Amino acid sequence: MTILIPLLGDQLYHGLASLAGVDRANAAVLMAEVMAEATYVPHHPKKIAFILSAMRHFADELRAAGWRVDYVALDDPANTQSFDGEVARAALRHGASEIRTVEAGEWRVIAMQNGWAALTGLPCTILPDTRFIDTRADFADWASQRKRLVMEDYYRLLRKRTGVLMDGDKPAGGAWNFDADNRKPPKKGLAYPPHPHFVADDITQQVLTLVAARFSGNFGDLLPFGYAVTRADALLALADFMARRLPQFGDYQDAMVTGEDHMFHSELSSLINIGLLTPMEVCVAAEAAYRAGTVPINAAEGFIRQILGWREYVRGIHWIAGPQYNDSNHLGATRDLPAFYWSGETDLNCLKQAIGSTRRNAHAHHIQRLMVLGNFAMLIGTAPAQIHEWFLAVYDDAYEWVEAPNVIGMSQFADGGLMGSKPYAGGGAYINRMSDYCKGCRYDVKQRTGPDACPFNSLYWDFLARHEEALKGNQRLWRMYDGWRRFSGEEQLRIRAQAADFMASIA
Structure with a gap:
């Protein structure tokens, strides 16, 4: 009697719950592209290439560990090209007596998993994903006791529970949060260490050939390809970040620099989300660097907060929502996503830089995503579903459980404030302060109206005016609305006309 264990492409972890305690002689692990x-x-x-290559390498690791792996390649002529079809075929092929799987991170795949018992006539056990630091049940319990789901409160709870960056019952460094120290603009002459590049082996080369043939029309550059696609290489990438970039990550984590796609960012999120690294081991490594005196507290805490705090928080929001x-579309946004998000052809330099990094790397760091790409989409009133789909498509770390709350909630305020206490709207001044993008732009960031005025300025004020009824009661926005009301009536009309003309020009 064979236990069939379907293993998804973002579940590449040897400690996966579906593998635990199973007699390998009586099990078949199904992996299907x-x-x-x-x-x-x-x-x-x-x-696509990252996931497929990592899957194929992981399959080899499982075989080496004594597992029977049934691997269905994308170009297998018998491939039904769906999870349902491959689970059904494998159940028959192995004479399976039951199915054992770990819950997916996307609702549409969970719906498939929930149907596998009826599809195959076999009992199907769906186990929780234990790779996270907190459980779904514990987050739901925490959320049920609060009127507002404030991430900082949750983060402090997990700090205490795990002991990460704690000195007894006190936070290491004497404060819970060093975010105020992590907002430095880019400094001239700052040297940025190179991002690690892993040479493609034969398996990866085969995948690259396959992806080039099948997905050449998709947005983004396939080459150069230097991903870590094994557990061993993922650990090397982790060590490289801790030694070469984490020490200055804190100071400049919000900065943006023309031509510097990576700066001091870890870009470990894709490795954590796929299973090659665990969130706790990454947090422990950052804390160890701080304790060893090689990394300042603001860098270690700021990095750990992104994982122990924010990552766990958005995952909890995904499940309870x-x-x-x-x-969700709290602000009633209906505009189509501008075509230049796919082409990169825009004369707004900040957008060109962020989209360019996305095209080259399948990656852009969090401020580029939130305050440039997401901010612009929200200011012009883009339908949340469209910008959500774009983010899900173009980023290597994007899976629904993490991407949807970040975009729909944090970036677009489409959930009405379930996650964020205010919309993350900003004009050109913020981008100018945190980057050098405005110096290379054809628009003047200091102008609100006129042919050379930065579009972010009029769009920002127009956004506030357009949604005044919905937002005017927000206590965190009163200064912004006070500023809007200080403009003369004529200036307000000029600003809104400027915004309308610009939005018409990109329709």
């Missing part, structure tokens, strides 16, 4: 998953959004070619969360 299917077009349905590669095409439900038009994924960046680098993202339910599948309908993806349809």
